[in-house]
Amino acid sequence: MKATEKALTKFGKKTVIRAASLLSIRKRGYDTGKLAKSLDYDLSVAANSIAMQFKMEDYGLAINDGRGKTKSGGGGELYPKILEWVKRKGLRPRNSKGQFESWRNKEQQQKGIAFAVTRKIHRFGYKGTNFFNDAFKENYKKLPKQLKKAFELDVENFLDYTIKDINNVNTSNAS
Numbered sequence: 001m002k003a004t005e006k007a008l009t010k011f012g013k014k015t016v017i018r019a020a021s022l023l024s025i026r027k028r029g030y031d032t033g034k035l036a037k038s039l040d041y042d043l044s045v046a047a048n049s050i051a052m053q054f055k056m057e058d059y060g061l062a063i064n065d066g067r068g069k070t071k072s073g074g075g076g077e078l079y080p081k082i083l084e085w086v087k088r089k090g091l092r093p094r095n096s097k098g099q100f101e102s103w104r105n106k107e108q109q110q111k112g113i114a115f116a117v118t119r120k121i122h123r124f125g126y127k128g129t130n131f132f133n134d135a136f137k138e139n140y141k142k143l144p145k146q147l148k149k150a151f152e153l154d155v156e157n158f159l160d161y162t163i164k165d166i167n168n169v170n171t172s173n174a175s
Contacts (some may be wrong), residue, residue: 005045008052011139012041015054019135025062026129031085035060039132053162056132061166066128067121078121083114094140 020036038057044050091099092107103109 002035004147005043005052007035007144008043011143012043012052012054014142015135015139016041018138019132022131022135023129026131029090035063051161054132054136056137056166058166060132061163064128064130064132066126068125070125079114079118082118082121083111086110086114086117 004133016039020039023036024040035057038055038060040055042051042053044052087110091110091113092103093113095101
């Protein structure tokens with residue numbers, strides 16, 4: 001079990017490091033660095049089982065997988081986050097020539113920018129970056145063959161468990 005534990009620990013570390021790297025390279029989702037810092041894994045080794053779980057901020061799945069258009073206008077949880085992002089980034093209005101305009105009513109104009117961005121996301125969605133999927137696949141290919149065969153038997157259950165756990169964390173954070 002020690003060799004398996006060592007290989008999986010190495011796999012977990014490399015996957016987390018590569019995912020953080022891909023996140024910064026692909027730009028989307030790399031604003032404050034909070035998502036990259038939250039990337040981690042847990043490896044639990046028992047006498048007859050091994051469990052590995054990857055963790056990240058709740059919005060990490062939306063960055064990784066993307067988001068489809070919203071069918072019924074959305075629930076309103078996106079707008080406050082976009083408004084916060086607009087303020088943090090210091091986004092400013094532009095005129096018809098694309099030049100920055102001076103602030104007339106800063107608070108109201110920031111709300112307008114956030115509304116426009118939110119509406120676009122609801123109407124069209126956005127494509128995911130696959131930062132985590134690509135990091136996982138890249139490092140999975142490097143696992144030793146014996147470990148890979150044993151791991152392939154449980155990979156479907158493993159991924160289902162990880163996604164369910166991330167979803168459970170998301171629902172408990174929302175409460």
